[in-house]
Amino acid sequence: MDNRELGLWQTTVIGALGLLVFVGSWEALVRLGVIDPYFLPAPSDILRRMLQMATGPEAVLAHDIKMSATRVLTGFALSALVGVPLGLAMGMSHWVRAALNPVVSIIRPLPALSWIPLSMLWLGIDEQQKYAIVFMGSFASVLVYTTDATVRVDEILIIAARNLGASRLQTIRHVMLPAALPNILSGLKVVLAIAWTCVISAEMVGANSGLGFRIWTAKEWSDTGQVLVGMLSISLTVLILDILFRWIEHILLPWQRGATRS
Amino acid sequence: MDNRELGLWQTTVIGALGLLVFVGSWEALVRLGVIDPYFLPAPSDILRRMLQMATGPEAVLAHDIKMSATRVLTGFALSALVGVPLGLAMGMSHWVRAALNPVVSIIRPLPALSWIPLSMLWLGIDEQQKYAIVFMGSFASVLVYTTDATVRVDEILIIAARNLGASRLQTIRHVMLPAALPNILSGLKVVLAIAWTCVISAEMVGANSGLGFRIWTAKEWSDTGQVLVGMLSISLTVLILDILFRWIEHILLPWQRGATRS
């Protein structure tokens, strides 16, 4: 509506201001005693806790992030490895799509959490079980996003390639894949965030490290500050991964540079 | 890739076949003793359990679905009620968007589950707490989808309306809203499924009914069959809601009929 696009500088300043207002009023409400710090610690306290956990003698935070990231990225990589090719097949063939759609619709709405009972039965409580939870929580989404990206490939590009003499395989390799890539990547970006939401489920049982584990034990010890540190760490990690992912997109999709929306 | 579009009839038959193969081979593997039914009961057993739970003297299933649905739909409605207007505002104004984006990015990656500790402290264990968990798990997504839908409104339509003499308010009412509606609705459809994934988190603590509660108690009693009945019930409920939602879309978006992709 407002015509003027904002520059990067302006966006950053306004965003920082927005954050400041949010965090500031939160801090004020706690300091003024409106909010009991036991229920919601002040941001400054959370930050202090975070620094403590990051630098203290134990320095657990880095280890937790590493453990959780390993679990998330392994589960996510598995999802992508299975989901992208299968999604491409579903996107390219009406038959495969029709055949697999019902099964996918059944699996998709099941939250990672609901796989805890079964995954424990099947895989115990080792790392595989955690990968499996992340995988089950993100796999169907990868499938859906990839299928969608493939279906959305402009038919005319496929026809054009065939018209230029491309075989079926060449068409897949030279047209379907690069044409679907931007949408597959942005789908994967969403799924990566979804995969992170699974880590709390994955680390509920049988873990002794990781951000999810930290949140759960903090809860048991009534340490609300540490619960919030855990939550904030997840947010920040996802933010950083998001930036990384955008950079990968920038590298992989040179023809889309500058074509992004704000 | 394959040129022929499939008709509804064909799609259904192939889908049913796909499901049959999936369920059939599962059943066979259990019957042949390859899979221990304690680890994964046969589909026929799950179905029998489901019928039992649906019709038996207790008939708990209908009640569970009703309770979970109430929680999901209430939380989801709250999300939509807050998220859609705020998302519209973010979509329409660069300023609002720049100001709120950082806060939203922080809240978005936090899974419903991570809100259990705080929500219990703040709201206890009553229904409000369950609504809150569903709300926190779905609100940021509503916001993101609505913002996106609003940003994607073709600028030329807004300019055209203004050129025809529309005031700012008229432009919002007659152009922004209807133009963003299709994408907002399909975003809400995705979020509704997300809201359902939250119900298992919401019913983990302090519930005594609902599909999530059923899954958790079944787990405690090692009743894998009932765990699977609970999961299947979630899937089916989401499927039915999805059909309902498509019907609502069909009513609300007459100009898009026939323009849908398979």
Next chain:
Amino acid sequence: SSQTDEQTQGGLFRVVAVGSQWYGHVPVWVGIERGIFIKYGFQVEWRFIGKSMDRLNAISSGEAQFASLGEIAMLSAMAHGNRRFYWVGNQDIAPGFEGLVARPGIERFDQLRGKCIGFPFGSSVELTCRMLLKQHGLNPGQDVRLVNLEVGDVPAVFRAGNVDAALIWEPGFSQLAAVPGATVLGMDTDTEVYQRFGTMTGPDVLILGKDWADADPLRAQNFLKAYFEALEWVKHHPEKATDVARGRYIQQDRALIGTNLEKFVWYGIKEQYRVMNDRGIFAQVEYILDILHDQMHAIPVKPKFRDWVNLDLLRTPDMGSRDSTSRPPPDG
């Protein structure tokens, strides 16, 4: 909170009591099932919440009013400055219900070296585990691997062989011990705590919501009176109490519940004055706080737990007023 202050249609006060399948909750179940609460004007609603800290949080939020829970959770909440509750009693002593069980093939503590032990972190069994390991010369941080398990998952995880040893309290403990070839390496009765104080590592404590109690102390006194009347009934009718508990509240063999309940020592309302003082459980609390704070670094400060104690609420309205809350009642 205002909502729960409302009286129900029958003119009864609505009280939400929260708890698990642990035997320590039998008096509440009896109070509900035998109409004792109703007699005193309370409509008590039972809600299942498996973990102590979840129960305490439910009370802190104002949505629940009464619970029995583990001492450790109470102490860590105190340590983090939660002032939303009163500690009003310690209704039972029942050591010997939780212990460390090892899978077949592990029969001695030194065989645990390098092995994996699972239990719910942040509960009494964490203390039991650490004390037992220390007593047998094992360093919990280095010599063994500890993993966090959900309360309800412990038996299944142990049975499936996913951990080498596990700890949990009843009713899960029986399931651990029942695994063929499994060895009970140690019980809470083997710990220093038991040897010094005669209690389990994390005894049951009674908690009332502060706002709710302050809003109408008379009502709170009445409620506790009802609770302890139910407790006296349990004390005198263990057989019938077993029947009340079984099925609806605990899914366990009737005989097992019976024998377990017989091991319980119940403290009535008068006995509370004997227990809730420096010669009683307070000394045990000081000891536990030392461990939690100095050894485990699990809590940031040692809370002045006496500030949370409110024995006024134990006085019954017809007993008239007393001048001192801390003064113990005459023995006998």
Next chain:
Amino acid sequence: MTEAVIQAQDVSKIFPTRKGILSALEIFSLDVHKGEVVCIVGASGCGKSTFLNIVAGFIPPTRGRVLLEGKEIQGVEPRCGMIFQNYALFPWMTVLENVAFGPRLKGVSTKRRHEQAHRWIAMVGLEGFENAYPGELSGGMQQRVALSRVLANEPDVLLCDEPFAALDAMTRQIMQQELLHIVHKSQKTVLFITHSIDEALILSDRLVVMSARPGRVKAIYKNDLPRPRILDMQLTDRFIELKREVWELVQEEVIGSMTAPRLG
């Protein structure tokens, strides 16, 4: 000569781009008088659309100003109705609702605005399609809906950005005649962009040839061809002479721009 409705005074437009700045228009001046049809031709990318967008108030000029009836244009100007190159129809409105949208905004009663809309729809030959959605029409039909939507709104000035590009030669001719008829009947002022010199010669009172980017006025022709300008007129000497002149001017610019270096 009547007063100038539109006065473009030394208008320049510079776009910032990733590779530097791009000068789209440079010191472009033009007066358009009431009831006049001015056609603009020029090589692709020379700044025609940019100029029209400035007149409509969609984008501000970097330097210079555009006056509408003596007052500077500031922001979107409903008195200058734009017929967009890509239609810009509202997909959720039927043809009837699209055409009746302008009057609706002004508070015209449903009955009256529908009556009016019906008449405009009939004029562009789309009776029977009143309740169709734009997505159900062919490109040429959509373009005609866009035309009637703007006409129904009765703006003083019509800004047309290649409005007939998607029409076949015949439909195009019919539309041209309709446009001229309406314009002359209701004394509308028209700024018309086209790629077709034939079209420009048929429609215009004056014809502006723009230079290649950055767009400047290269030449202005007074088009004195007699009206009505039907097919035969296209064979007259004057038509051919004018066409050749304009052609050569534009050709110079196109050849210039096609061999120009990548970024000016």
Next chain:
Amino acid sequence: MTEAVIQAQDVSKIFPTRKGILSALEIFSLDVHKGEVVCIVGASGCGKSTFLNIVAGFIPPTRGRVLLEGKEIQGVEPRCGMIFQNYALFPWMTVLENVAFGPRLKGVSTKRRHEQAHRWIAMVGLEGFENAYPGELSGGMQQRVALSRVLANEPDVLLCDEPFAALDAMTRQIMQQELLHIVHKSQKTVLFITHSIDEALILSDRLVVMSARPGRVKAIYKNDLPRPRILDMQLTDRFIELKREVWELVQEEVIGSMTAPRLG
């Protein structure tokens, strides 16, 4: 006369739609000979693109058949190179990669195919833009890339679906001359759809006028205008006569289709 490269025999095409069936082509027959340029004109929606798509093998005819060098076309036919109305360039490839795509599929070495591509790009006046992505080009430039991409693939038959619609009059003329030059040099067969009768008369050896939907051959003109057909030729009597004749035929059909009921 040389042998017929393309023989369309009684081709009909019926589309099933939501509101019933739609007959797009009816018993359409046409022979195109080697080295011949056949232009097709007709009202919008009369089935021109449908016919071209059938010849390219993109869609099968409902009845009848199309032979390419005597053999029935079954599936996408790379010997018939299509220049799409909306370019269909690969957005992830640079201009060079787009143009070199056909040779690449055939296994031509990188060096050779890039050399060839450079020459085709130069021919359409796009030197300097080899490493640009299609998204960075204007519509007219994209259309020229599409043209050179197909030419680089050296198909026997060129199918052109309004390939110059997005070009301004001058660029368009240059492209027309280039096309004719290439076609005559390498004896390509061309089927060319256009909305412009002028363009059809400039390019064609024969000119097919189609009836309104369902598309049938209404008339075929042998275009005996002398080559090269530069601007002056457009003023000859024969040109004007032909133009008027074709014009009147098409006009009949357009007027028929504009007043026709909603679904035929």
